[in-house]
Amino acid sequence: MHRLSLSDQTATLTPAPLEPRKLVADLKPFSNPQAGRSIWELAITVIPFIGIVLAMLAAVQAGYAAALLLTPLAGLFLLRVFIIQHDCGHGAFFVKRAHNDWTGRALGVLTFTPYDCWRRSHTLHHANTGNLDARGFGDVDTLTVEEFRSASRLQRLKYRVYRHPVVLFGIGPAYLFMLQHRLPIGLMKAGSQYWVNAIVTNLATTIVLAGLAFQFGIAATALVIIPTLLIAASTGVWLFYIQHQFEAAHWDKAADWSFHEAALRGSSHLDLPQPLRWFTANIGVHHVHHLVSRIPFYRLSDVLKAYPELREVNRFTLSQTLRPLVLTLWDEQQRKLVSFREAKLQAS
Secondary structure, three states, rough: OOOOOOHHHHHHHOOOOOOOHHHHHHHHHOEEEEEEHHHHHHHHHHHHHHHHHHHHHHHOOOOOOOHHHHHHHHHHHHHHHHHHHHHHHHOOOOOOHHHHHHHHHHHHHOOOOOOHHHHHHHHHHHHHOEEHHOOHHHHHHHHHHEHHHHHOOHHHHHHHHOOHHHHHHHHHHHHHHHHHHHHHOOOOOOOOHHHHHHHHHHHHHHHHHHHEEEEEEHHHHHHHHHHHHHHHHHHHHHHHHHOOOOOOOOOHHHOOOOHHHHHHHHEEEEOOOOOHHHHHHOEHHHHHHHHHOOOHHHHHHHHHHHOOHHHHEEEEHHHOOOHHHOOOOOEOOOEEEEEEHHHHHHHO
16 A cells, blocks of 8 residues: 655645635625624624713713723724724625715714725725835835835934834824824825815714713713723724734735735734624734625634635734734845844844
């Protein structure tokens, strides 16, 4: 009887390499939204969020400050609201574009995010992810090692400050959601649609906040709404960071860049435990999302069941998310993200 040699066994057990372009066609059947499921996911997210916020407001107004312990829970629900808004922006939540757009615009009032403005910048992010010649729109600013070395002292200092975790996950999200989103930054000359969307969203959000302040008081409203928004914003930025800023990320100059390769190889699979996976609406399956962005979030787990080989592509667990926080520069020679310290050691 013929016995397999060690090399034969290795060849037998080695999985075939994933072909991103083929995967796009294979995964297309998963990109059909189910109206009933979408409405259900919307209901079990928005209704509890509003209920928790109103309960907190009533309790704080009555003097029960302990109700603020529910702030992290409210923040996680608001994060899930934002991810549903995100799916609407990709046309992945409902079949008809109008249903997606108007749902997204309504949710933008709760997330302090003008939907049309955000959708435009996020579309550019998806179209150019991993492209070194198209950085700077809807992504985390990233310099190459050579660009950082060639920069002036002031530019290097500014970049170091920008990439500090306190700024990236604290000051930055607060600025983004509370200030920057009030205007169509980056889209000032892109058309009146974005100005109208920003102004109408701001007006609607102001009316909601004014109503809450009238009913529960300015102090109670501020104590509940601001921390809830900041927790959702910081968690969302952290998720976005881990999804694209990791050692084996994929970047190329435009001449060598491939959308499909960058989508699959340049996005991570953050394998979170429950209930975090539920609150983050499977956004951790980000490599699949970037490859076929019209798959509804509630079908991403079905993709991993059908294609288990996708589970291990750029997979991170919660305990493995600390290392990427110190990675700051793209090393074109080693083709990986490195820290400031690693870049300095290489230069010496």
